[in-house]
Amino acid sequence: MTIDRSGTPLVEMRNMSISFGGINAVDDVSVDLYPGEVVGLLGHNGAGKSTLIKMLSGAYKPSGGQIFVDGNPVQIHSPRDARELNIETIYQTLALADNLDAASNLFLGRELISPLGFVDDAAMEAETRKIMGRLNPNFRKFAAPVSALSGGQRQSVAIARAVYFNARILIMDEPTAALGPHETQMVAELIQQLKAEGIGIFLIDHDVHAVMELCDRASVMKNGKLVGTVDIPDVTDDDLLSMIILGKKPGEDANAD
């Protein structure tokens, strides 16, 4: 499936910068994302990929740069702002409250409210059963706190949370890091399904193979700077690896040093 990149990007982050204590964690980085596209963000630990994406999800405030959604400039000051723009994030840590059940986590911050103004647990559980029936039909532990769930089950709760609220832009921070092969396969299938629905996905990953398999493009970062963005069909695993390690784009290899 080819991605139509002739229109306006779903999201564009232009010249993003942020520094912590005088160190430029992200330095003048631009990336974009089109509907139905998966863009991989690659780089070592500390390359700045998570930091870059946290500016999109509202967890960090950028010190420079501009974010466009559907071509319109937007201000994202908090996770709530991001959610209102239909930007949903699945964090590496899954960001679940371990002591609450799946439904409470899925609706955390956006609870369904009964006419009397109380949280409507029954309605939330019913909705959770519906969406989990689609994402992970084997899921049964609706009454248990999520601390009692397996890694894969927790992952499916985190994904359900992002998908349920009609995400248009989905950020996945190492979604398969804690999963076994079978569960990883499930996430891969889910990504294909979401792509088909026209959702744009930023996929942060260490694993070059996963990126080669799941992504349409990849942006590689090193030391807070963007090394380059490449079309996955045009590159090999080794090309990506050398971008990550050496910080050079494939074309530059020949004339380097």
Added chain:
Amino acid sequence: MSDASQATTQTKRSFVQSLELDMRLMGMIGAFILIAVAFNFITGGNFLSPRNIFNLTIQTVSVAIMATGMVFVIVTRHIDLSVGAVLAICSAIMAMTQARWLPGLGIDLGSPLIAPIAILIGLAVGTLIGAFNGWLIGYQGIPAFIVTLGGFLIWRYAGWYLTQGQTIAPLNETFILFGGSEGTLGEALSWVVGILAAIAAVYGVWAARQSRIRHEFPTKPLWAEFSLAGIAVVAILGFVATLNAYSIPKGKLRRMFEARGEVMPDGFTQGHGLPISVLILILVAVVMTIVARKTRLGRYIFATGGNPDAAELSGINTRLLTVKVFAIMGFLCALSAVVAQARLQSHANDIGTLDELRVIAAAVIGGTALSGGAGTIYGAILGALIMQSLTSGMGMVGVDSPLQNIVVGAVLVFAVWIDIQYRKRTGIK
């Protein structure tokens, strides 16, 4: 994502499992019954006499009210060491309002305006102090331990300056009704309240079941629902019957009749019934339980306690939440101050001394985890009742006061140890 473990839940369920009772709650009730029966045996039936049950109840109220607020504080991974001191300053302000300030404005101590004004001022001050603590903790990032350790020293002695160290008495007569023995509902009204509560309990069980049926969720067997409702009804009505069985002393009754200009008929008796303070505690317990389970605020309190980062990333304003939690705590301290002061019928500087420790202990014995994210309102109240039963029972048996404190301290550590063992066994984090 296969689920082999699910199969085990399909096996035949035991009697206790069918009831779906909270095992930790059962443990606490068991411990309480054990303590009560043991003291009753040693005191030759005095411990479980209507009179002692009445006294035990009104002595527990003040700590129990604050313990419900401490649950929220501890659930959000904070602590409040200042509750006794905040109670003291609220008490001082309310006493000064009744006995000095309002009379100074021409409203004398007997005026019907005194009690409502004094209580409103007290509740407002408590809430403000709590909110201020919460602001220091949430927005300024000072650890709760430090803020409230400071408050522990500040507020009691701020109250001391207000009263210039004097004990303030007498208090307004309406105000004293909130203390317990002076303000009870009488037998008939107590039965009305008891029956209404029993109906509410049955309705609660029924409504929960209907809701599950409507959404096609699995339900408990019908007999289990009936047993639960039955136990609740017996407990509520039994409690009312016990409080009604404690008669108002003859001399006091005669004075009450004389005050109305009547003569007491021979052989007339009248039970105390439900104290107003206990009614306040029940109201606090119901409201706090609804807040904990049925409101966004409660959901956010528990989510923040379970994983502060997740709560923040979900768009919850955890700083404002901290202010709210401590404001609730402050409000409840002021409410406890009303009850404590009215029960003692005076304000003294040492009012509420060591209450912070009793309140924290009650919440912790009641199953509130200091690591945050777990705790129940009913547990905290039961914890307060267990502590008060121990103290009161040992007093009746004639145990030395130093030994009483040693035992209560040991029970606190033991209860937490049991809880840790229980969590290990059942795999609950």
